[in-house]
Amino acid sequence: xxxxxxxxxxxxxxxxxxxxxxxxxxxxxxxxxxxxxxxxxxxxxxxxxxxxxxxxxxxxxxxxxxxxxxxxxxxxxxxxxxxxxxxxxxxxxxxxxxxxxxxxxxxxx
Amino acid sequence: xxxxxxxxxxxxxxxxxxxxxxxxxxxxxxxxxxxxxxxxxxxxxxxxxxxxxxxxxxxxxxxxxxxxxxxxxxxxxxxxxxxxxxxxxxxxxxxxxxxxxxxxxxxxx
Numbered sequence: 527x528x529x530x531x532x533x534x535x536x537x538x539x540x541x542x543x544x545x546x547x548x549x550x551x552x553x554x555x556x557x558x559x560x561x562x563x564x565x566x567x568x569x570x571x572x573x574x575x576x577x578x579x580x581x582x583x584x585x586x587x588x589x590x591x592x593x594x595x596x597x598x599x600x601x602x603x604x605x606x607x608x609x610x611x612x613x614x615x616x617x618x619x620x621x622x623x624x625x626x627x628x629x630x631x632x633x634x635x
Numbered sequence: 636x637x638x639x640x641x642x643x644x645x646x647x648x649x650x651x652x653x654x655x656x657x658x659x660x661x662x663x664x665x666x667x668x669x670x671x672x673x674x675x676x677x678x679x680x681x682x683x684x685x686x687x688x689x690x691x692x693x694x695x696x697x698x699x700x701x702x703x704x705x706x707x708x709x710x711x712x713x714x715x716x717x718x719x720x721x722x723x724x725x726x727x728x729x730x731x732x733x734x735x736x737x738x739x740x741x742x743x744x
Contacts (some may be wrong), residue, residue, distance in 0.1 A: 529707065530703075530707065530709045530717060531717070531718065532709060532711065532715050532716065532717050533715070533716055534712075534714040534715050534716070535693065535714045535716060536713070536714035537714070551691075551716065552691050552718060554689065554743060555744065556665060556666075556743075556744075557665075557666065557741075557743050559691060559741065580663065582660075582661050582668060584644065584739075586695075586714075594639075598638065598639065600639045600641060602641065603643075604645070605643040605644045605645035605646065605695075606641050606642070606643050607641070607642055607643070607644060607660065608639060608640070608641050609640065609661060630693075632666075632668065632741060634663060634664075634665075634666045634743075635664065635665075
């Protein structure tokens with residue numbers, strides 16, 4: 527081995543997806559990269575995400591929808607990416623129930 | 636339309652890949668996300684990348700190899716990701732000549 531720490535975003539998908547699974551890929555000053563695996567999950571009905579950080583999100587597999595508090599909604603498929611500024615209230619309104627949806631989320635200041 | 640700016644990382648692959656093609660996806664304070672498309676390209680023989688920024692890199696399609704100045708080399712396929720600290724001298728020693736290789740690179744301070 528070379529001592530380089532390689533991971534694979536499509537590996538180690540949790541078998542139990544009764545809950546959404548998120549995992550830190552990288553944490554650094556003002557930056558956090560997460561892999562999130564959903565399967566039919568949505569945000570809690572009562573809650574909006576209202577984040578102090580900006581979020582750039584990319585769908586790597588599957589698909590989902592993100593709703594915003596102005597009533598708009600976007601559908602994201604494989605390869606689609608979106609930037610969500612800090613404090614832009616949003617929620618996950620749908621994810622594909624038939625397969626795991628893999629999100630890559632880059633949170634930054 | 637919703638006013639949300641969605642892009643797709645698999646769309647608009649340049650037809651002319653006689654040169655490597657890189658494109659800014661996001662630029663923010665201390666953060667730059669780039670899509671790079673290679674097809675058989677390697678870094679110039681004479682040069683190492685010696686970057687002021689850290690780089691987290693992910694292969695979205697295709698495959699490539701990155702060599703380091705300690706003589707080590709890693710091969711990255713689809714979904715593989717690697718973090719390259721600032722000033723870790725490296726070069727792209729091989730990319731798949733048979734298909735475009737898509738890299739997502741997150742440069743950060």
